[in-house]
Amino acid sequence: MNETLAATLGELQAQIYWLHDAEEFAELASAATMYMKLGYTQQQSETAGNLISQAYQLSDDAVLAQEADDFDKEIQFYHQVKDKLTQVETTLVYQNSIAIHQMKWWMYFRHQQKLQTIIHLFLQHFQAVGLMNLLTALKLTYFIMEICKVHKSRDTETTKHNAIKYWTELLKIKPPQYPYLG
Numbered sequence: 001m002n003e004t005l006a007a008t009l010g011e012l013q014a015q016i017y018w019l020h021d022a023e024e025f026a027e028l029a030s031a032a033t034m035y036m037k038l039g040y041t042q043q044q045s046e047t048a049g050n051l052i053s054q055a056y057q058l059s060d061d062a063v064l065a066q067e068a069d070d071f072d073k074e075i076q077f078y079h080q081v082k083d084k085l086t087q088v089e090t091t092l093v094y095q096n097s098i099a100i101h102q103m104k105w106w107m108y109f110r111h112q113q114k115l116q117t118i119i120h121l122f123l124q125h126f127q128a129v130g131l132m133n134l135l136t137a138l139k140l141t142y143f144i145m146e147i148c149k150v151h152k153s154r155d156t157e158t159t160k161h162n163a164i165k166y167w168t169e170l171l172k173i174k175p176p177q178y179p180y181l182g
Helices: 002-021 025-031 042-067 071-091 099-110 114-129 131-152 156-173
Strands: none
Touching: 002 025, 002 131, 002 156, 025 042, 042 071, 042 099, 071 099, 099 114, 114 131, 131 156
8 A cells, every 4th residue: 555655645746846847836736635645634635735836936936036136035935935834734733843944955956055955855854754763864855855856857757756765765654744845
């Protein structure tokens, strides 16, 4: 069952990335049905999907501000991203907040600051899965970095493959909350 679920979740995760690139935000929101597959209600999944879609749109606005050299506006957009992701956590009743780390790794990734990206990506996963699953947090960080690398090169199959590996690893530990927020 976990292999089938991991494959489904990996496909949905890859789909979210491609829908973001295509700026198909309504479809991106509906792809967050992945949360229903993780045991959340339809209402929680729909709310989370809409918030994640809004976070992606705000992060794109932050990039435009970055390109215009408007640092203050860029940071304002990233704070709004964090707020949307925090609302996702509230919707999903998460105990540990990881929104700040997701927002920061998105920002550092777009600024091409690899070390900062890795640090916050790791902290996002570590915060969610805990010290007892340190090795898993490291593996999950690696899989997301691999996804980022191949995603930039528009390799859909390898992105999907790495996303499936991500979910396979994550589902092994049955975490109290999931570190993936979109």
